Amino acid sequence: MIAEKMTQAFQWTYNENDQEFSLHGSLRPQRADELSNCISALEQSVSNVSGMFYVNVRRLVRMNNVAFHALGCKILDLVRTRTDLKVHVTTSSVVGWATRKFAVLETMSDKITVSEYDNEFYPGQSFVEDSAFIHVLRTQTKLTWRHEKDLLAKHGLKPGMQVADICCGIGDFAVLLQKEFAPDRLVALDHSRASLDYARRVASDFGVRGIDYVFGDAADMLLEDNQFDFVTCRHSLQVFDRPERILKELFRICKPGGRVYVTNEKNSHCLGEPRGESIQWTYTEVAKLWHHFDMDIEIGPKSRRLLIEGGFEDVSIGSFMVTNTDGNPQDFADVIESWKKLFADTMATQRGDDEAFKEKFAKGFDDHIFAALHPKGYAGWPIWVASGRKPL
Known part of the structure; x- marks a missing residue:
């Protein structure tokens, strides 16, 4: 397990068993280089993964365009350079903008899928x-x-x-x-x-x-x-x-x-x-x-x-x-x-x-x-x- 706190408002964790990289809190950098540690952790997490890699943003309450561009570009770069890799992004309907933003990535690569966690979790x-x-x-x-x-x-x-x-x-x-x-x-x-x-x-x-x-x-x-x-x-x-x-x-x-x-x-x-x-x-x-x-x-x-x-x-x-x-x-x-x-x-x-x-x-x-x-x-x-x- 890799876990690092970037600021009081933002964290990331990696669960090796589930091959899941999770983002928590509020992600609102002014410049893309402020995310360098997070992006490096994402790269390190995925380095030993083959098959499906999960990116979980269910508990990401805020994210500006700078952060989305940096994260989205990195995900696209990963699936384009790794023939053995697919990425699944899990969002939550509780944070309505997340699905809309990340769904764009699905249109840019058939190796990226996006789903809302809530839709399948609540059968009744x-x-x-x-x-x-x-x-x-x-x-x-x-x-x-x-x-x-x-x-x-x-x-x-x-x-x-x-x-x-x-x-x-x-x-x-x-x-x-x-x-x-x-x-x-x-x-x-x-x-x-x-x-x-x-x-x-x-x-x-x-x-x-x-x-x-x-x-x-x-x-x-x-x-x-x-x-x-x-x-x-x-x-x-x-x-x-x-x-x-x-x-x-x-x-x-x-x-x-x-x-x-x-x-x-x-x-x-x-x-x-x-x-x-x-x-x-x-x-x-x-x-x-x-x-x-x-x-x-x-x-x-x-x-x-x-x-x-x-x-x-x-x-x-x-x-x-x-x-x-x-x-x-x-x-x-x-x-x-x-x-x-x-x-x-x-x-x-x-x-x-x-x-x-x-x-x-x-x-x-x-x-x-x-x-x-x-x-x-x-x-x-x-x-x-x-x-x-x-x-x-």
Whole structure:
């Protein structure tokens, strides 16, 4: 591994095992010769490489034309003089200009390829960012908050802390955190611009100030190390096909001694009576459906292992059951109705399921709604809560 800090704002690293040269921070030289050390490191890194060489600019937040010209010319020079070499540049849609700039290199050589990291990392992103799902997410938060506001305190959240809510979605949970716990600083980050726009409107409508809504990639955040006393990430590890990468970033931004708090589901444990058998069958199928799209809605009880393997200590885990008795049963029924539309219609159709299967699949959701609204019925949705402390 080669690693050298050029200025406080800019770094480069080389991972020999992955043949990947990564750039971090802000790259804004006045003259090309200011990059001579970096270019030399790039040349040294590639000298023993054959085949594919990776240039990673996902965490390069700024780059002026002087820097791009110097780096771009060097990459073109490498592929033109080395017949055995190809270069792949990885950008991030979080930094929108990066893909536009580096895509130019693809037009200049068929040995250079460019891709946006985010597009392939989030297999279920199009489902969870559906704007029609926003009102459902608010209802879900309303149902879980009555449990979580007490659990957050038990897991170590106190007023006056530096707090980050990662994968904040539509921002309603961050608003509740701000009102209930009055953090000294609250950063709410998400990868969906539409969700963040909605979050800002909600905060404004409710007169809530002090939340810094940030567009960012949860697996590669442009946030500095060791910033936050308490980091939350709710119902999100289950959406990513590599949750350990998210946890690595949560660990990185958490202060030593601080805690990371995650919530996730085990959907096959959703239950209801009457019509329990139909309900159980459908939610077992939900787990299989998510697996098809490389997501794991069964991850809840796995959270303890994931946190321990991620380097956390003093790991605490538990669960609570959201039910039709938590306030208005219609709220619970509305959430299930939205799940039916998303799972038994949109996702099942994309998987290629036939109409007979989708009809049976949808019936389990209808039966769960029946149980929720029945005067003698019971319907439950289990949530696992876990947190771990970053070692001092």
